[in-house]
Amino acid sequence: xxxTQANTQAITYVRIAEVLTDLGMITEDKARSVLDEATxxxxxxxxxxxxxxxxxxxxGVAVAIHSEDxxxxxxxYEWLLDEAATLTGGKVTVSDYRFEKSDPDDEDxxxxxxxxxxxxxxxxxxxxxxxxxxxxxxxxxxxxxALSPDDDPRTFRCVEQEGPHFDDDFMVLxxxxxxxxxxxxxxxxxxRPLG
Numbered sequence: 001x002x003x004t005q006a007n008t009q010a011i012t013y014v015r016i017a018e019v020l021t022d023l024g025m026i027t028e029d030k031a032r033s034v035l036d037e038a039t040x041x042x043x044x045x046x047x048x049x050x051x052x053x054x055x056x057x058x059x060g061v062a063v064a065i066h067s068e069d070x071x072x073x074x075x076x077y078e079w080l081l082d083e084a085a086t087l088t089g090g091k092v093t094v095s096d097y098r099f100e101k102s103d104p105d106d107e108d109x110x111x112x113x114x115x116x117x118x119x120x121x122x123x124x125x126x127x128x129x130x131x132x133x134x135x136x137x138x139x140x141x142x143x144x145x146a147l148s149p150d151d152d153p154r155t156f157r158c159v160e161q162e163g164p165h166f167d168d169d170f171m172v173l174x175x176x177x178x179x180x181x182x183x184x185x186x187x188x189x190x191x192r193p194l195g
Contacts, residue, residue, distance in 0.1 A: 011186055013042040016055050019185045023178045025061050034059050052186050053159040053170035062159075063087060065140045065169040069133045074099035076135060077114050077127075077143070084144045084156065087173045091149035093119055099127075108132050114139065118146060137169055142194045144171045154178075157190040 009015060017031035035042050038058070046052050056062035063083045070076045078097040085094045095117045102111035110129035115122065125143045129136040141158050148155040153175040161167060172190070174182065182188045 010045045011047075011052060012045055013038045013055055013058075016046075016052065016059065016186065019181065020056075020059055020061060023174075023181045025174060025178055026059055030060060049159065049162045049188060050167040050170075052188060053172070054168070056159075056170060056172055060087065061174065062170045062172040063144065065135060065137055065144070065171065067135075067137065067166055067168050070135060071133060073110055073127075073129060073132050073135050074101065074112070074114075077140065078116075080135075080140060081116060081143060081147065084147045084171060084173075088147065088149045088152075088154075091152060092147045094147070096122075110134065110136070114143065116143075119150075138194060141169060141171065145193050148173070155193070157193065160189040160191050 013035060017026075017035055020026045021028055021031050046055065053062060054064070057064050063080065065080065066076075077099065081094045081097065085092045097114070097116040100113045100115060101109050103109040108131060110127060110132040112127050113124050114127055115124045117123070123143070123146055125139045127136040127139045129139075144156050154173050155175075156171045156173050157179060159170045159172060161169075172179070172182070179188075179190050183190075
């Protein structure tokens, strides 16, 4: 994590709630609701960037692209896109999702193209994952980036991974100023957009 003055405070769910509220990313009601559910561990220090990013999903400002086995990835992309669109508060809608497999007769084939409509505009992204058990992380990231709301300073950006771990990717919907605040107060850094 970055060595900044703001990072001297232990990072806990309580601290994350304070930061997100101060940055205008969540309401105080939302913060209270999440902390009520996290009572048993809300004050425990969180050390890894991955765990901090995971907490952002709990607060409704991020969505996780799972690196582990998701079984049917071709169907999982639709769920993932719907989850990301929900974070926009109705500014972005996703419909008409379909996955066109390179080999339609092979249930295990993960290669193909995901198609969907974003606010009435058709989009498609190539998927280059050999197995249908795992997501193409890059394709999923690009598709979620494409769901950034128009006429809104917030965009989806991926939290940068730390060390040699291969964890889930977390896509956070935030303004540039909010991302800067997440960096200063929680030590999170963000990748450049892929799209």
